[in-house]
Amino acid sequence: xxxxxxxxxxxxxxxxxxxxxxxxxxxxxxxxxxxxxxxxxxxxxxxxxxxxxxxxxxxxxxxxxxxxxxxxxxxxxxxxxxxxxxxxxxxxxxxxxxxxxxxxxxxxxxxxxxxxxxxxxxxxxxxxxxxxxxxxxxxxxxxxxxxxxxxxxxxxxxx
Numbered sequence: 406x407x408x409x410x411x412x413x414x415x416x417x418x419x420x421x422x423x424x425x426x427x428x429x430x431x432x433x434x435x436x437x438x439x440x441x442x443x444x445x446x447x448x449x450x451x452x453x454x455x456x457x458x459x460x461x462x463x464x465x466x467x468x469x470x471x472x473x474x475x476x477x478x479x480x481x482x483x484x485x486x487x488x489x490x491x492x493x494x495x496x497x498x499x500x501x502x503x504x505x506x507x508x509x510x511x512x513x514x515x516x517x518x519x520x521x522x523x524x525x526x527x528x529x530x531x532x533x534x535x536x537x538x539x540x541x542x543x544x545x546x547x548x549x550x551x552x553x554x555x556x557x558x559x560x561x562x563x564x
Contacts, residue, residue, distance in 0.1 A: 410450050414443055420522065421460055427518035428468050429507040438467045458532050461522065465515065505554040513547035516540050 425435035442464040453459045519529040526540040
């Protein structure tokens with residue numbers, strides 16, 4: 406069991422960190438959340454049938470729980486702050502996209518994070534307890550909002 410989860414950790418850790426960043430977390434927070442999700446996975450490994458989806462569900466819950474705590478402690482925390490870029494996400498403009506994702510409403514940001522991680526609307530719906538139609542609508546709204554937000558943001562190096 407220990408070798409199996411260790412291999413899975415090596416395989417999915419960076420992707421999970423990127424997923425949590427797309428939910429709106431700063432890189433260091435995303436790393437902490439991913440580690441906490443893997444601790445939970447270690448404890449329950451023998452009962453997990455779909456580890457990739459399972460750790461994302463757990464990481465989402467941890468992220469939102471920690472975000473609520475931080476918001477209560479500091480009213481100055483603002484979701485629209487630009488998160489650091491994960492080294493695995495090296496595509497040009499990634500920081501702009503992450504900043505735009507952070508400005509989406511929670512549900513849109515959540516379904517978009519799952520979508521960007523390769524999940525289809527039906528799979529996202531099953532994991533989040535929604536209907537596939539609601540997921541598709543949230544994705545459509547998220548895309549429209551992202552398009553507008555990215556058009557408003559100047560590219561790096563542009564005044």
